[in-house]
Amino acid sequence: MRGVKKPKYYDEIQKLRLIDDELMELCFDNNLEAAELLVRVILGRDDIRIISSKTQVTMKGLMREVRLDILAVDTKGKKYNIEFQRKNKGAEPERARLNGSLIDANSLDKGGDFTELPEVYVIFITEHDVLGGGIPLYTIERVINETGKPFGDGSHIVYVNGEHRDAGTALGKLVHDIFCERPEDMNYSELAERVRHFKDDEKGVIEVSEVMEKLLDKKAKDIAQRMLEAGEVAVTKIAEYTGLSVSTVRRMAKKLETVQQA
Numbered sequence: 184m185r186g187v188k189k190p191k192y193y194d195e196i197q198k199l200r201l202i203d204d205e206l207m208e209l210c211f212d213n214n215l216e217a218a219e220l221l222v223r224v225i226l227g228r229d230d231i232r233i234i235s236s237k238t239q240v241t242m243k244g245l246m247r248e249v250r251l252d253i254l255a256v257d258t259k260g261k262k263y264n265i266e267f268q269r270k271n272k273g274a275e276p277e278r279a280r281l282n283g284s285l286i287d288a289n290s291l292d293k294g295g296d297f298t299e300l301p302e303v304y305v306i307f308i309t310e311h312d313v314l315g316g317g318i319p320l321y322t323i324e325r326v327i328n329e330t331g332k333p334f335g336d337g338s339h340i341v342y343v344n345g346e347h348r349d350a351g352t353a354l355g356k357l358v359h360d361i362f363c364e365r366p367e368d369m370n371y372s373e374l375a376e377r378v379r380h381f382k383d384d385e386k387g388v389i390e391v392s393e394v395m396e397k398l399l400d401k402k403a404k405d406i407a408q409r410m411l412e413a414g415e416v417a418v419t420k421i422a423e424y425t426g427l428s429v430s431t432v433r434r435m436a437k438k439l440e441t442v443q444q445a
Contacts, residue, residue, distance in 0.1 A: 191392045217377060219233040222257075224354055240254040264305045264306065274313045320342070323340040400427075406424075
């Protein structure tokens, strides 16, 4: 981008990795090759063909909803939820359970037979060794304790330990790429090409800038919402602390008041 004015957040964008939401969201959305690479390497299979890959997919339940980082589907109808987690919080076993249950709930048509539920893989790629076993990969399957045989309900959970980056294995090379800042240092072209577009091409950099703007605005509003619910800080101070306009915070306060009075 020589000779071109740097877009907003340019320097910050150069430090992003695929583990970061801003880059992950754009790199894997509708990118079948990249999603397929993830699933094949993590599961150690080369016969999987991904036909759909969406990022930031909202799954609604009866009482709450979750947003999935990636939801991919293969030719056999199997579903793969891939979550990128920098912090240990958010990668708890209960979160894997919740994600899987909501995918199930949203996969079956009203009146459909339970046996029609698709096979589901919930995969967490974590920056730290969340499960604490010191191994590169954790595969969790339901088994019948008394016989040791698989339960066979089609539910699978996998944790990838981001602290293991052994260049001698396919998984280690993949993990390296997920935590790598520069595309020229990556092992897999399926990932490097997309990262290069969003870091080195003007159009791609602008796209990432827009995503960063939205995420920062969302975080600011989340903080403002919590402060309003606490009811201890003036609207003008909340605006000052979060960077939001006073009018925006006032609208949020009015909406909260309406909900509380209902």
